[in-house]
Amino acid sequence: MDGTVLIADDDRTIRTVLTQALTRAGCRVHATGSLGQLMRWVEQGTGDLVITDVMMPDGNGIDTIPHIRKLRPDLPVIVISAQNTIVTAIRATEVAAFDYLPKPFDLPDLMLRAAQALARRVRKSDLQPQPEGVTTTEESDPSLPLIGHAPAMQNLFRLVARVLNAELPVMITGEAGVGKSVIARSFHELSERSGAGLAVLTSADTSEEAIQQAMQRASGGTLIIEDPAGFDQAAQARLIGTVESWEAGPSRAQMPRLVTTAGPQPQAEVAAGRLRADLYFRLAGVSIEVPPLRARVDDIPPLARHLLARAASQGLPQRSLSPGATALVRAYPFPGNVRELENLMRRLALIAAASEISEAEVRANLPEVSQVIAMQPVPRAAPASAAFAPGQGGGVAALPLGEETGGQLSQSVETHLQRYFDLHGDQLPPPGLYDRILREIEKPLIEIALDATGGNQLRCADLLGINRNTLRKKLTELNIEVTRRRKLM
Known part of the structure; x- marks a missing residue:
């Protein structure tokens, strides 16, 4: 790597680490904690690359980048920031x-990008100078909880930034509660179309009128279209017709941008016939997947703090999380994603006895993990051809438990x-854990086995490998209702 790198960061440690790493890589380095000094170097013609903090x-x-581009259009700038927001x-x-x-x-990632910047200097013909005097605050908008340091969220932010003003329809997919509607609105509020409807x-x-x-x-x-798979077929046909009439009509120049929210697998909705294929391909010009909260657990503490600040801005008491409370919130799986986290933070802001929310207060307002597991949707059984494969001698070989998720059942448990x-921190869970856990496993096992055998208790007992009287006892203990059905194994 060859070239002179200008570093601007008010953190002395970061300046030292970057200086040492870039120097070892063969670069000359000038580092400062002042934007004023950085701009003096730029004005003097010093440097082949700028690495700058935001705040x-x-x-x-x-805000200095438009001025840098005006002075030296060929000087690339890499931005680093602790404010990990979509803005x-x-x-x-x-x-x-x-x-x-x-x-x-x-650090290796930053070094790679620095090498790319030095090897691919920005060409003047690629640049469109921006007007000076544009200022922005890096404080995230309390009404826009789109923050995250996790790679999945940063990739999402970069993709949103790239297509924000592109003339392409966007489909935002993900589980319920991840913030799809918020991201959909950001495509309007942060884009060049924000002044329009x-x-x-x-x-x-x-x-048709609506x-x-x-x-x-x-x-x-x-135009934000929420969950088109939930529209009936006639409504989907009307929507296609209306869009086509705008595209071919005299008002084409004023046609709104289409931003759609959908579940995590819209193509499965197409395959099931709930979403018309022609409508799906018309709406999914660019697909953006929003990761669930459990896929970015390191983002949960800062997001929780952000949501507490948002609640305070809306008139609720100003609160913070104690270290124990933070650890407990981070360990919780949040099946309801950001929406559930926000509801929890608002509830804690209202009921907390002091300005700092305690671990005990968080624990009292989180459901038991066993209850959370029970609320999770049970995947539909796969067709017999998928669950079994031809075995030796013309028989069948059963799919091992847990294989559909890439691991063993014991690992999931x-x-x-x-x-x-983890939810109980330094304390032990309440006594009786063994029986509670067995009960959580026994009930769905017996219910699924009964369903598979059409409610035939003799076949179900044989399938489970237990005595019929034992099965009847379990049905009573677990309050499982038995009805005979036509479905047979």
Whole structure:
């Protein structure tokens, strides 16, 4: 790696680490804790690459980029920031930063991007100078809980930033409660269309008149379509017809951008016939998947703090989480994702006895892990051809338990049990754990076995390998209702 790198960061440790790493890589380095000094070096013609923090004592690093580009259009700038919000990623993209990395960053990753920047200097013909004097605050909007340092969220932010103003329909997929609707609105509120209309179309009102009115309200702006798989087939056909008439009509220039929210597997909805294929391909110009909260557990503590601040901005008491409370919140699986986390933070803000929320208060307001497991939807049984495969001698070989998830059943149970213990911190769970856990496993096992045997208790007992009288005793103990059905093994 060859070149002179200018570093601007008010953290002395970061300046030292970057200076040493870049020097070892063969670069010359000038480091400062001041944007003013950085700009003096730029004005003097010093440097082949700039690495700058955002929030600096004497200004905002992103706001300096238009001035840097005006002075030296060929000088690439890499932005690093502890403010891991979607707004940061979008702002960095808008001012044509070479790249953006959240703090704490991975040093080898930053070195790789620095090498790419030095090898691929920005060409003047690629740049469109931005107007000076544009300022922004890096404090995240309390009404926009789109923050996250996890790689999955940072990739999402970068993708949103790239396609924010593209003339393409967007489909945002993910589980319930992950924030799809918030991201959909950000496509309008943070884009060049924010000054025009915004309308939301749901399955509650999909008459031809309602669709036409929604398109008119969103003229030149954005139309958000929530869960089109929930529309009936006639409504989906009307929506396609309305979109086609706008595309071919005299108001094409004012056609709203289509932003859709959908479940985690919209293609499965197409395959099942709930979502028309022609509508899906019309809406999914760009697909953006929002990860569930359990896939980014390190984001839970800062997101919880953000949501507490948001609650305070809306009139609730100002609260913070104690270290024990933070650890407990981080360990919880949050099947309801961000929506569940927000509801929990608002509830704790209201009922906490002091300004700092205690571990005991969090524990008292979190459901038992066993209850959470019970609330999870049970996957539908796979067809017999998928559950069994030809074995030796013309028989069948059963699919091992847990194989459908890539691991053993015992590993899944161990994960849930460890979370249960983690929820209790330094304390032990209530006595009687053995019987409670066995009960949680026994009931769904017997219910599924009964369903598979059509309610035939003799066959069910044989399938489970237990005595029929034992099965009857379990049915009574677990309050399982038995009805005979036509389904047979």
